[in-house]
Amino acid sequence: MSTRVPSLALVLSLAACQPAGSQPPATRTPATTPTRPVADDAKIAGAESCRDWSTLDRATLPALPASPYAGLLEQVWTILLERHYDPTLGCTDWPAIRTRYGEKVAAAKSEAEAYAAINAMLGELKQSHLGLIPPQRAIAAEHGEAKPVGRGRVPIDPVMIGDEVVVRDPSWRGGKSKLPGGATLVSIDEHDLGKLVADSDITWPRKVERDYHVLQTARAWLSCEPGGKRKLTWRATPTAKTASRSVACHLPEQRTLSFGNLHDVPVDVSWAMVPGTEVGVLRFNVWLLPLAVEIEKAITDLRGRGMRALVIDLRGNPGGVGMMVVPVARLLLDKDAELGVMHMRQAEQRFAVKRGADPFLGKVALLVDEGTGSTSEIFAQALKDLGRVTVVGTSPSAGAALPSLIEKLDGGAVLQYVVADYQSPGGTAVEGNGVKPDVLVELRREDLRAGRDPVLDAAVALLGSENPPSAAKQP
Numbered sequence: 001m002s003t004r005v006p007s008l009a010l011v012l013s014l015a016a017c018q019p020a021g022s023q024p025p026a027t028r029t030p031a032t033t034p035t036r037p038v039a040d041d042a043k044i045a046g047a048e049s050c051r052d053w054s055t056l057d058r059a060t061l062p063a064l065p066a067s068p069y070a071g072l073l074e075q076v077w078t079i080l081l082e083r084h085y086d087p088t089l090g091c092t093d094w095p096a097i098r099t100r101y102g103e104k105v106a107a108a109k110s111e112a113e114a115y116a117a118i119n120a121m122l123g124e125l126k127q128s129h130l131g132l133i134p135p136q137r138a139i140a141a142e143h144g145e146a147k148p149v150g151r152g153r154v155p156i157d158p159v160m161i162g163d164e165v166v167v168r169d170p171s172w173r174g175g176k177s178k179l180p181g182g183a184t185l186v187s188i189d190e191h192d193l194g195k196l197v198a199d200s201d202i203t204w205p206r207k208v209e210r211d212y213h214v215l216q217t218a219r220a221w222l223s224c225e226p227g228g229k230r231k232l233t234w235r236a237t238p239t240a241k242t243a244s245r246s247v248a249c250h251l252p253e254q255r256t257l258s259f260g261n262l263h264d265v266p267v268d269v270s271w272a273m274v275p276g277t278e279v280g281v282l283r284f285n286v287w288l289l290p291l292a293v294e295i296e297k298a299i300t301d302l303r304g305r306g307m308r309a310l311v312i313d314l315r316g317n318p319g320g321v322g323m324m325v326v327p328v329a330r331l332l333l334d335k336d337a338e339l340g341v342m343h344m345r346q347a348e349q350r351f352a353v354k355r356g357a358d359p360f361l362g363k364v365a366l367l368v369d370e371g372t373g374s375t376s377e378i379f380a381q382a383l384k385d386l387g388r389v390t391v392v393g394t395s396p397s398a399g400a401a402l403p404s405l406i407e408k409l410d411g412g413a414v415l416q417y418v419v420a421d422y423q424s425p426g427g428t429a430v431e432g433n434g435v436k437p438d439v440l441v442e443l444r445r446e447d448l449r450a451g452r453d454p455v456l457d458a459a460v461a462l463l464g465s466e467n468p469p470s471a472a473k474q475p
Contacts, residue, residue, distance in 0.1 A: 084417060086343075165193045222249075337352075
C-alpha cells in the first residue's frame with residue numbers, strides 16, 4: 001500500500017475555510033479541460049491534440065516489457081493519469097509515453113538508470129513538483145531534510161550568498177550568538193556546510209530551491225534543547241582563517257496556533273514604524289486565517305502612528321491557508337478584484353476579493369526571498385499583477401505555488417506530483433519561476449557586518465521616491 005502526505009502548499013486548495021468578516025467565500029465551480037496546457041511543446045508525434053485521458057480504458061493498453069521496474073513505472077504513470085489536475089497531461093500522448101519509457105526502463109542496466117528513465121517520463125510534463133526518488137535516496141533525503149532536535153536554536157539567522165551559508169544576523173528572537181555578521185559558516189558540529197551545498201546541487205538543480213533546502217537543513221542542525229550547545233566553525237571574511245566556538249541554544253518566546261488539521265504551528269506577527277520615516281513594516285511568518293484580525297489590527301495601529309507607506313516582509317514565509325489572501329488583500333484594495341484562480345481536476349477555486357471598507361491606499365512594497373512560497377507567492381504575484389505593490393528582494397521567490405502530494409510507493413520510492421494549477425490575474429506562471437522582484441537587491445557581506453538589512457533599506461528608499469517601479473496595472 002502506498003501512503004500520501006500533503007505538502008504545505010496543498011493547504012492552498014484542500015483547506016476548507018471561510019474568510020473573515022463579510023467577505024464571501026471563494027467561488028468553486030466545476031472544472032473544464034484547461035484551455036492552456038501544461039506544456040504546449042511536449043506533444044508526442046501522432047498524439048491527438050489535447051485529448052482528455054481521464055476516460056482511457058487501461059485494459060486496452062499493451063503490457064510493458066518485462067523489467068524489475070516495470071511495475072513501478074506503471075504505478076507512477078497511473079497516478080499521474082488519475083490525479084494530475086490536467087486530464088490532458090500537458091497535451092501529450094500519455095499512452096505513447098508509457099510505451100516509450102517502458103522500453104527505456106526495460107533496457108536499464110541499473111536502478112539508477114531505471115529511475116532516471118521514469119523521471120525523464122515525468123519530465124515530459126515540464127513542471128516542478130514532479131519527481132521520483134529511489135528508496136535509498138529517499139532515506140538520505142529524509143536525513144538531508146533534517147528535523148529540529150530540540151525546542152531551542154543557536155541564535156543566528158543564516159542566508160545564502162553565492163554557494164556559501166552566511167550569518168545574516170548574529171542574533172535571533174532575543175538571543176545573541178556573538179558571531180560576526182557576514183561570516184561564512186563552515187560547519188555545524190560534524191556537519192560540513194560546503195558538502196551540504198554540493199550535495200544539494202545534485203538534488204535541487206534550481207538555485208532558489210537549493211538555497212531554501214540548504215538553509216532549512218542548516219537551521220535544523222542549529223537546533224537543540226535549551227542549555228545544549230552546537231560547535232560552529234566560521235570565517236569572518238572570505239580570506240580569514242577559521243574560528244570555532246560552542247554556542248548555547250536559545251529558547252525563544254514563541255506562541256503557537258492550531259487551525260483545522262494544522263496543530264501547534266509557530267506564529268509570529270510583528271509591526272513597527274521605521275524610525276525617522278512615515279514607513280511602517282509588517283511581518284508575519286505563516287498564513288493562517290485567525291491571524292487576519294491581528295494583521296488588520298497592525299495596519300490600523302501603524303496608520304494611527306502616521307504611516308504613509310507600508311512594507312510587508314514575506315521573507316521566509318512558506319505559505320499556509322491559501323484563502324487568507326482574501327481578507328488581507330481587502331485591507332489594501334479599494335476596488336473589487338480577483339487574485340487568480342486555482343484549477344483542479346474536478347473544480348476550480350477563484351480568489352475573489354470585495355473592496356475593503358477603509359483600505360490603506362498608500363504605497364506598498366513586498367519583500368521576498370527563496371523562502372517565500374505557496375500562499376505568499378499567490379498574494380505577491382496577484383497584487384503585483386494588479387499594480388498595487390512593488391516587489392523587492394535578492395532573488396525570485398521559491399516558485400512553489402502549486403499544491404502537490406508526496407506519496408510513498410510500494411517498495412519505498414517516493415513520488416511528488418501536482419494536484420492543482422494556479423493562474424495569477426495577469427496570467428503569470430509563478431510555479432517553477434517564482435515571483436520576480438521589481439527591484440533586485442545585491443546582498444553583500446559588508447552590509448551584514450555593519451548590521452544593515454539592504455533589502456529593507458531598499459524598500460524604504462523606494463517608498464520615499466515619487467515613482468517606484470512596479471508591474472503594469474491590469475485592466
